[in-house]
Amino acid sequence: MAVTLLLDIALGHLRRRRRQTLVSVLGVALGVGFFVGVTALMRGFQQYFIAQVIDVSPHIVIKDDYRAARPQPATLRWPAGAVAVSGVKPRDEPRGIRNARAKLAELEAMGLAVAPTLQGQVILRYGTRDVPVSLYGIEPERERQVTNVERDLVAGTLDDLRSTANALIVGVGVAERLGARRGDTITAVAPSGVSMSMKITGLLRSGITAIDNGQGYALLKTVQVLQGRSNVVNQIRIRLADIAAAEPLARQIEARFLYRTESWEETNRNILGLFVVQNAIMYSIVGAILLVAAFGIYNIVSTVVYEKTRDIAILRSIGFGRGEIQAVFVIEGVVVGILGGLAGAVVGYALIELLGQVRFENVGGIMSGRDGFILAREVWPYLVGALFALIAAAVAALVPARRAARLNPVDIIRGAA
Amino acid sequence: MLEAVDVRRVLPGPPPVTLVDAVSFAIDRGEFVAVTGPSGSGKSSLLYLLGLLDRPTSGMVRVDGIDTSGLDGAALDRLRLERLGFVFQFHFLLPEFTALENVLIPIRRLGRLDDRAARHRGAGLLADLNVAEAADKYPGQLSGGMRQRVAIARALANDPAIVLADEPTGNLDTANGRAVFDVFERLTAVDGRTVVVVTHDIDLAARTHRRLHLVDGRIVRDQPVRASAA
Ligand SMILES: Nc1ncnc2c1ncn2[C@@H]1O[C@H](COP(=O)(O)OP(=O)(O)OP(=O)(O)O)[C@@H](O)[C@H]1O
Ligand SMILES: [Mg+2]
Numbered sequence: 188m189a190v191t192l193l194l195d196i197a198l199g200h201l202r203r204r205r206r207q208t209l210v211s212v213l214g215v216a217l218g219v220g221f222f223v224g225v226t227a228l229m230r231g232f233q234q235y236f237i238a239q240v241i242d243v244s245p246h247i248v249i250k251d252d253y254r255a256a257r258p259q260p261a262t263l264r265w266p267a268g269a270v271a272v273s274g275v276k277p278r279d280e281p282r283g284i285r286n287a288r289a290k291l292a293e294l295e296a297m298g299l300a301v302a303p304t305l306q307g308q309v310i311l312r313y314g315t316r317d318v319p320v321s322l323y324g325i326e327p328e329r330e331r332q333v334t335n336v337e338r339d340l341v342a343g344t345l346d347d348l349r350s351t352a353n354a355l356i357v358g359v360g361v362a363e364r365l366g367a368r369r370g371d372t373i374t375a376v377a378p379s380g381v382s383m384s385m386k387i388t389g390l391l392r393s394g395i396t397a398i399d400n401g402q403g404y405a406l407l408k409t410v411q412v413l414q415g416r417s418n419v420v421n422q423i424r425i426r427l428a429d430i431a432a433a434e435p436l437a438r439q440i441e442a443r444f445l446y447r448t449e450s451w452e453e454t455n456r457n458i459l460g461l462f463v464v465q466n467a468i469m470y471s472i473v474g475a476i477l478l479v480a481a482f483g484i485y486n487i488v489s490t491v492v493y494e495k496t497r498d499i500a501i502l503r504s505i506g507f508g509r510g511e512i513q514a515v516f517v518i519e520g521v522v523v524g525i526l527g528g529l530a531g532a533v534v535g536y537a538l539i540e541l542l543g544q545v546r547f548e549n550v551g552g553i554m555s556g557r558d559g560f561i562l563a564r565e566v567w568p569y570l571v572g573a574l575f576a577l578i579a580a581a582v583a584a585l586v587p588a589r590r591a592a593r594l595n596p597v598d599i600i601r602g603a604a
Numbered sequence: 605m606l607e608a609v610d611v612r613r614v615l616p617g618p619p620p621v622t623l624v625d626a627v628s629f630a631i632d633r634g635e636f637v638a639v640t641g642p643s644g645s646g647k648s649s650l651l652y653l654l655g656l657l658d659r660p661t662s663g664m665v666r667v668d669g670i671d672t673s674g675l676d677g678a679a680l681d682r683l684r685l686e687r688l689g690f691v692f693q694f695h696f697l698l699p700e701f702t703a704l705e706n707v708l709i710p711i712r713r714l715g716r717l718d719d720r721a722a723r724h725r726g727a728g729l730l731a732d733l734n735v736a737e738a739a740d741k742y743p744g745q746l747s748g749g750m751r752q753r754v755a756i757a758r759a760l761a762n763d764p765a766i767v768l769a770d771e772p773t774g775n776l777d778t779a780n781g782r783a784v785f786d787v788f789e790r791l792t793a794v795d796g797r798t799v800v801v802v803t804h805d806i807d808l809a810a811r812t813h814r815r816l817h818l819v820d821g822r823i824v825r826d827q828p829v830r831a832s833a834a
Binding site for chain 1: 657681683692700709710714
């Protein structure tokens with residue numbers, strides 16, 4: 188059966204209502220366009236943010252504590268017995284990952300990039316100023332494979348940690364608060380009271396405030412001495428080629444070593460959760476626009492059905508079935524949907540270009556060094572937006588189209604005669 | 605060719621309205637039949653039943669030898685498309701399409717002819733009805749008489765065995781009314797089609813072969829028309 192005939196009839200109807208058709212198409216176009224633009228904006232920012240976070244931090248961190256109390260001797264002895272041990276008080280044992288070297292070797296054998304770290308709080312003192320920092324004891328060669336700290340150094344290199352005695356790299360914010368510059372010698376004080384003179388050999392600017400204002404890096408051995416914890420490692424940090432594998436691998440490692448193992452997703456869960464809320468809000472708005480567009484389509488198709496009842500009766504008397512009458516009006520909605528989708532792609536593209544032109548003052552924080560929006564230019568939002576428009580259009584048209592199909596030609600002809 | 609057997613159509617009330625009451629007749633191939641009767645006597649209702657646009661409450665309509673009482677909607681649509689042609693009082697052309705395109709709609713819907721053959725047939729029908737010059741005009745640009753001829757051409761598009769017309773001349777002047785009946789005469793006498801036409805016009809009714817007179821939904825007279833009656 189000639190679909191082109193139904194299409195011709197549908198197009199004939201739309202041509203008669205050119206203005207209303209245009210308004211409906213624009214409604215859909217706006218919905219699709221905003222969807223495309225908003226998606227580029229949101230995903231651009233979120234991808235940038237995640238990239239920043241993932242770039243400077245490891246993908247998986249094994250820590251020296253446990254999520255749950257370890258199996259107790261009683262339950263180990265009688266695994267099937269009716270013995271339950273709860274409320275176990277954590278044992279007062281020296282903190283740190285035991286047999287860290289063996290574990291490092293095991294992880295490396297799995298083909299992972301790993302780095303041992305001793306992380307702890309210290310106070311940096313310069314003159315009368317005290318700044319608390321989270322000090323990471325690292326091995327430069329391995330750290331390089333695990334984080335991009337080195338790339339974010341604005342002064343000095345990681346190798347300085349080896350070539351200079353008691354070398355220290357701090358975030359630019361830390362240096363600023365201390366009032367110290369590269370080359371200055373400052374005092375680091377451990378919680379135990381032990382202090383050590385350290386020389387600032389490098390400055391770090393990651394764009395992430397928490398890092399720039401609160402972190403420092405020194406050689407693992409040096410930090411172990413400062414903290415009085417020789418040979419202790421309390422974090423093993425891992426970097427992966429595929430960040431999507433982080434969470435399952437973290438679970439696997441935790442099951443193996445029992446130590447709490449966090450993927451980057453878990454560490455940043457609050458922020459990722461915020462993204463989910465942010466996305467939900469934005470897409471609700473876009474959804475509302477599409478809903479309005481769908482009402483526009485419903486409206487035009489309803490009007491045409493109302494106006495064209497006589498034509499419906501003619502077509503039925505010629506031998507068109509209910510299904511074909513319904514198809515004519517669904518096609519009208521779909522045509523508006525397709526035109527709207529195409530126009531929406533143009534609107535979306537233009538919106539992205541426009542957003543790309545927007546410049547604003549450096550706002551600092553994660554956005555430091557950027558003076559415009561970060562836009563993700565991807566193809567799929569166009570396709571998804573157009574698909575949504577098409578579905579919305581078809582559904583919106585279906586309601587009046589079904590009404591048209593149910594009309595009784597005899598009633599119409601009687602009414603017209 | 606076209607047969608009604610005890611056909612009754614009652615609109616469910618309340619109160620129930622009987623449109624067509626126990627109507628029986630058989631019309632042969634090539635017969636030209638007028639349905640007459642006072643206003644509200646059920647002439648249009650009967651035509652809708654014969655044209656399969658409506659279904660009888662009881663009784664049976666047989667079209668081209670086919671008992672339609674057991675058929676589903678799609679089968680009735682098919683019969684209308686292939687074997688029946690409708691002409692209404694008002695021209696009922698689709699305003700978005702030219703005269704030729706209107707005639708092509710049933711042909712395209714049936715899909716038996718390719719584009720060229722369909723256009724050829726459509727143009728031929730318009731020529732037969734003396735409206736060849738209207739082919740590329742829109743209904744709004746045509747006179748009432750021309751529109752009705754285009755509508756007849758469309759009714760004939762798929763070469764139906766039966767043509768049903770409900771007061772086709774009701775909106776036309778005498779000359780145009782005569783011309784429409786000339787066409788119907790030719791359809792029956794030359795093409796051998798069956799034509800059933802509802803009309804109030806006694807002069808025109810006299811040109812048919814047979815007259816069914818309805819009163820209150822019942823056939824009160826079913827008699828041949830003598831040629832001398834005109
Ligand atoms: N839906 C309906 N509800 C109530 N009464 C109806 C309905 N449809 C038709 N009727 C009545 O049924 C009767 C038959 O109507 P029909 O149109 O068949 O008559 P008709 O002979 O064609 O009249 P006319 O010469 O005026 O065209 C009329 O009295 C009409 O008012
Ligand atoms: Mg009538």
